[in-house]
Amino acid sequence: MQGNIACAEGALAAGCSFFGGYPITPSTEVAEHMARILPKKGGTFIQMEDELASISSIIGASWAGARSMTATSGPGFSLMMENIGYAVMTETPIVIVNIQRGGPSTGQPTMGAQGDMMQCRFGSHGDYSTIALVPSTVQEMFDLTAKAFNLADRFRCPVFLMSDEIIGHMREKVTIPEEVDIIRRRPLKEGKLPFEPEDDMIPGFPEFGKGYRVHVTGLTHDERGYPEATNCELHSELVTRLVNKIESKRHEIADYDIINPQAEIVFITYGPPGRAVRQLMHDYSDLEIGHLNLRIVWPFPEKVLKEFPNASKFIVPELNMGQMAREIQRHTSIEVESLPKIGGEMHTPDELFRAMGGDS
Amino acid sequence: MKSVEDWYRHDRMPHIFCTGCGNGTVINCTLEAVMQMGWDIDNTIFISGIGCSSRSPGYITTDSLHTTHGRALAFATGVKLAKPEFDVVVFTGDGDLSAIGGNHFIHACRRNINMTVICMNNMIYGMTGGQGSPCTPAGAISTTTPYGATEPVFDLARLAEASGANYSARWTAYHVKELTKAIKVGMEIPGFSFIEAMTQCPTSYGRRNKLRTTTSMLEYMRDNAVLLNKAKRMEAEGRELSPGRFTVGEFVKRFRPALGVVKDEE
Numbered sequence: 001m002q003g004n005i006a007c008a009e010g011a012l013a014a015g016c017s018f019f020g021g022y023p024i025t026p027s028t029e030v031a032e033h034m035a036r037i038l039p040k041k042g043g044t045f046i047q048m049e050d051e052l053a054s055i056s057s058i059i060g061a062s063w064a065g066a067r068s069m070t071a072t073s074g075p076g077f078s079l080m081m082e083n084i085g086y087a088v089m090t091e092t093p094i095v096i097v098n099i100q101r102g103g104p105s106t107g108q109p110t111m112g113a114q115g116d117m118m119q120c121r122f123g124s125h126g127d128y129s130t131i132a133l134v135p136s137t138v139q140e141m142f143d144l145t146a147k148a149f150n151l152a153d154r155f156r157c158p159v160f161l162m163s164d165e166i167i168g169h170m171r172e173k174v175t176i177p178e179e180v181d182i183i184r185r186r187p188l189k190e191g192k193l194p195f196e197p198e199d200d201m202i203p204g205f206p207e208f209g210k211g212y213r214v215h216v217t218g219l220t221h222d223e224r225g226y227p228e229a230t231n232c233e234l235h236s237e238l239v240t241r242l243v244n245k246i247e248s249k250r251h252e253i254a255d256y257d258i259i260n261p262q263a264e265i266v267f268i269t270y271g272p273p274g275r276a277v278r279q280l281m282h283d284y285s286d287l288e289i290g291h292l293n294l295r296i297v298w299p300f301p302e303k304v305l306k307e308f309p310n311a312s313k314f315i316v317p318e319l320n321m322g323q324m325a326r327e328i329q330r331h332t333s334i335e336v337e338s339l340p341k342i343g344g345e346m347h348t349p350d351e352l353f354r355a356m357g358g359d360s
Numbered sequence: 361m362k363s364v365e366d367w368y369r370h371d372r373m374p375h376i377f378c379t380g381c382g383n384g385t386v387i388n389c390t391l392e393a394v395m396q397m398g399w400d401i402d403n404t405i406f407i408s409g410i411g412c413s414s415r416s417p418g419y420i421t422t423d424s425l426h427t428t429h430g431r432a433l434a435f436a437t438g439v440k441l442a443k444p445e446f447d448v449v450v451f452t453g454d455g456d457l458s459a460i461g462g463n464h465f466i467h468a469c470r471r472n473i474n475m476t477v478i479c480m481n482n483m484i485y486g487m488t489g490g491q492g493s494p495c496t497p498a499g500a501i502s503t504t505t506p507y508g509a510t511e512p513v514f515d516l517a518r519l520a521e522a523s524g525a526n527y528s529a530r531w532t533a534y535h536v537k538e539l540t541k542a543i544k545v546g547m548e549i550p551g552f553s554f555i556e557a558m559t560q561c562p563t564s565y566g567r568r569n570k571l572r573t574t575t576s577m578l579e580y581m582r583d584n585a586v587l588l589n590k591a592k593r594m595e596a597e598g599r600e601l602s603p604g605r606f607t608v609g610e611f612v613k614r615f616r617p618a619l620g621v622v623k624d625e626e
Binding site for chain 1 (some may be wrong): 369371372401402403405406417420421422423424425426427428430431434435437438439440441442443446463467534625
């Protein structure tokens, strides 16, 4: 199965019933598959006029109660930034798939990249936090897309599947489970105001049409949902909560694999470079090589770096010019070596071997 | 439901609209039409973008979505298609709808999606203090057209008609009865219904254009509105509307297949 199809299948398995999208290489197969399958399942597929409209439509659908998603790539992702902030501020669960390609601008439409990792974390204006999942296999395309919906519903925020052309267009064997875990958003409790948080800092969801009579606005708002745009304390409290409701759970929701934690040289990867590390470890099975492969990159679970007590160096191969390497460096005193690669090709195991100081 | 008052969100008062603003009139006309339709508060969704007009849903006690600038129709498309049984009304303004939201406007009309869209056209960006919009008449003074607007205006009602909407009408905040009726007809017709309501903005428009008072702005709308039928007769006689005058009436009413129509409504 192709990666992009596995993504769509993962969404369908998770109960996604609304897809709003706009064609863009290399993500289009996600939309095409949803266009084929969703109407047969009683869901809605709509091709909007642009990516501004795509993300708007899925936010609207989410308030009407649907699990909704869109899929895009760099240029479309840039257009979505405004309403990513709106989804953050209004605490709207949505899933955004970014099948990354080479940028900036139109760049390399058919080539893989991981250049949007910082954009997905910081791209919209204002302070916020977010959740980003990164698959390194086609199986993970399925699994992590399904998981993204549960995280979006639980944390009431936009959740990103930050894949890329390489995994999106890769074909691998996928095992589709009989059913996937579906944990839907918690409804607003009786007696609570529409945006009054519970103990976990997350308010229950006042779905449209259920009699809550909620007013939803991107303006700074109080717990009733009413605009209070010049109240300094309120703004500070609201935005701090929006950040902390995610950041305070970063170690609980962390998702990663650790191999050879006693190693001195440790590769840290997410997405396609993890495959090259796995091949390297296979090719040089006599070498002690440590590997941390992250499936959730944001929020960054910095405590995981302590799982490598003997580490003398973290090597971070990325399909960008070192975006996560910088994030990792700020959490550790251990040397972090960035191994950037752009242009569209993956790191080869030999390149990784040479980065370890090996002679190939 | 006894009174329009029941539809207002009383704990949000007082509102932010300036003295003499026409938006309240348009909201009242809309709620009057909603009451005549017998719609249910808990099944009606008001959606808006950004601007003075877009603050309106905040004062109505239904579920409501105050979105980003220009995007109200795209949000509304998602709400309506996810739950077609909802009665969806969009409030927007001339800047929100025809400048930053122009693409969403023509595509929502083309899809002919079943909702009612009311554009409060005050010919200016009011919220930001009076900049020129695509509907600022030629010669009018705004903060960004200090020597008089030079660009031609969008005819929103005709744009909606040309783009495929099932219903399109234009009235003004002076023509309260006609406006209310047009909104109701729009709500009755399956498909995309567009009602342009010219409104007075004495604060940001009138003040700079020798229409400083509310009454002078209402008189301006009364005196410059030309019934569509009369305009057509004039056209047949080879006479043109003089500059500054505009047509009012029903531009199109048709029953083309529409998107987001619940089966038993057909």
